[in-house]
């Protein structure tokens with residue numbers, strides 16, 4: 484009986500995970516209508532007879548993002564804001580630029596698996612499995628290599644080559660979401676109380692305050 488309940492619980496859990504993905508479209512396309520006030524799961528569709536090739540087009544991914552920031556990385560997004568025709572199709576694209584030692588810090592995408600292709604340079608990539616193992620799966624990938632980050636898992640990328648690095652990433656949702664761990668835990672508004680984080684991380688208050696002040 485207990486085994487049965489556990490099995491049903493696991494099935495229910497896997498069902499939830501499957502439901503977290505974008506649903507399949509029920510029409511050829513649903514080009515986002517930017518001025519619509521309608522609220523639905525995605526954006527309202529433009530009249531299909533008014534749709535043009537430009538609704539499915541974006542130019543600009545050849546232009547590097549500016550990496551002159553504390554982390555030395557920059558993401559250039561190609562979402563429904565850039566290509567309204569992506570609405571309801573369940574995919575998302577971005578270019579990520581890295582200065583030498585530039586870092587895309589530990590983060591998760593709650594609604595999307597990510598597939599990364601290295602265009603230039605050498606990048607250390609890694610993700611961490613769920614509790615209780617918390618196994619780090621990491622590798623150095625080079626130009627032409629492809630690496631996958633499963634949906635929801637904490638992951639990062641760091642340029643470990645001598646020059647700049649460039650990657651293109653695609654995600655399996657039109658709105659995969661981004662939760663940067665440092666910002667969520669130490670930069671929430673309002674702050675999670677410092678004494679709570681002191682207990683969670685088992686370090687001095689000054690260390691927590693220091694991080695909270697930076698993110």
Ligand SMILES: *[C@@H]1O[C@H](CO)[C@@H](O)[C@H](O)[C@H]1NC(C)=O
Pocket residue numbers: 547548549550551552556557558
């Ligand atoms: C990323 O690059 C763009 C284009 O160069 C720039 O406008 C933006 O401020 C940069 N973002 C960060 C976080 O540095």
Ligand SMILES: *[C@@H]1O[C@H](CO)[C@@H](O)[C@H](O)[C@H]1NC(C)=O
Pocket residue numbers: 549550551
């Ligand atoms: C990149 O960003 C830095 C910091 O914001 C700025 O000083 C610099 O002019 C920018 N470079 C380019 C090429 O836009």
